[in-house]
Amino acid sequence: MQTIRHSEQTLKTALISKTPALVSQYESLDAGERRLMNEAFQPNSALFEPITLHSESDWITSHPEAPQDFEQFFNDPKRKTPSPEKSSIYIQSIGSLGNTRIISEEYIKWLKGYCEAFFYGLTVKLLEPIPVSATRCSFRVNAHTQNLQIHTGDILTFLKRKKPENAFCVVGITMIDLYPRDSWNFVFGQASLTDGVGIFSFARYGSDFYSSRYEGKVKKLEKSSSSEYSVFDNYYIPEITSVFLLRSCKTLTHEIGHIFGMRHCQWLSCLMQGSNHLEEADRRPPNLCPICLRKLQCAIGFNIVERYKALLRWIDDEPSNKPGVTPKHSREGNVNLPKRVEAFKEWKEWIMKCLAVLQK
Template structure:
């Protein structure tokens, strides 16, 4: 196992921007908030840990560096912000597709909505009832896994038609494996500009679909929290252990924590204001 442990100063640079106005923005926040972020940069931090690499196939191997710092995030003209009339996160439970050889599994997603409400404390989270996708969806049988897969772009277009007017975003759940145009499979996919996302639980082990499976809520919340954060403009994290780390396989996804790292937490703070209030929320993850 390899541990990727960056020096404090290397972590401080993407957190506290060299751009004067952004540095001033950071130092304007109250001491408690800066302490949460600053303490997370230290090697002995209790809240935030360095990234562990177990396999050559881990995502971080193919993505060792990047400019995913606060300055690039803040300067992104396409990042989304909540507003008074658009501050609700909608979770569309069980996107069902009428294919004769498709097995579905109903899940109401109430626990996922509750944890998402804590994760994005201050925003409203609502669930939408299961729905059958009536429009045509492109599908295939994966040549490697031999599993049925749905084209994620078709489900995103379907969600766009169902997105409520007061939504900041809508996230759909399906129990069928997904694939995008450019990849063999994908855990989830989002549209930043449209505020939509879809993710699948199909890659999880068979016990995931049992009613009393203890790990279901953790896995679902990890995927949901990651996909929604993408719609705020956050990108995959390469600095510390974080829910925003990328995943190229299930075992790697299972290692990711349910929490944001300090750099990603600062990005989300600048969008919706979460740091100190977030840790006062019940059942916060």
């Protein structure tokens, strides 16, 4: 293992900047917010740890990138900021999300609520679910997993055309694996900062993804007839568990973070770190480091205390498990919703520690 440990001065400059206007902007934050963010450059902070690399296959090793500090984020001419006219995040589900309608609906409501808390101050709206065929995307069978995949570029083009006028961004979510180009094995998600669109798959977060193989054959990558999309009917859908939900929330907020102009974090252990595989994605925490938190606060303008309280409310709000509302003799009758708080216990405890610092 290798630990990436930056000096206190490097982290302080990355967070605060040396530009007088940005230093003044930082000093205008309330004392509690500065106290929390200053944890970024405190040696042995109990809240924000250095990045640990476990293997050569980890993202930072295999995808060298220049780090982005707050000043670079602030001055990025391509960065998009929400406005009163464009202040909504839209979520578009593509294909089935759950084995029953109730689970699918509850799951996407959980994601909506989490995004509203994470991007506190913005409105999150759900678009009507659509089948894969509506996107007219290319698809293939992955040579390694033998599972179906859909093409991210085609999906992004579709979402761009469908983007509502008042949208800051529109993001597609699916349980079908993704590939960005023929030469790539897969990708968890892809976003376009310029167009304000993204597509994210949670397929590989299912415990049985690698043992579920598609037995049919797809001979061509390009599809022209809607009838050919029938291969996605009753296709593999992973079980929604608390761990699965945590993984989904992390991926969704990470990728939307890119639409705000936040690049992969290389400062501290942070949600905005890149990930090449599931083990690395699981090591990535759900929280933003102070440098990335300042970027998001600058873009949205939220109060950090109120944002953390909103996240706590979401974690503590148990699902409305009401199987009695479905018709008899329906596959909707077997409802097994997870207690989402189980996988979020460490996240909840961490937030409470942050609130203690903020409200000291």
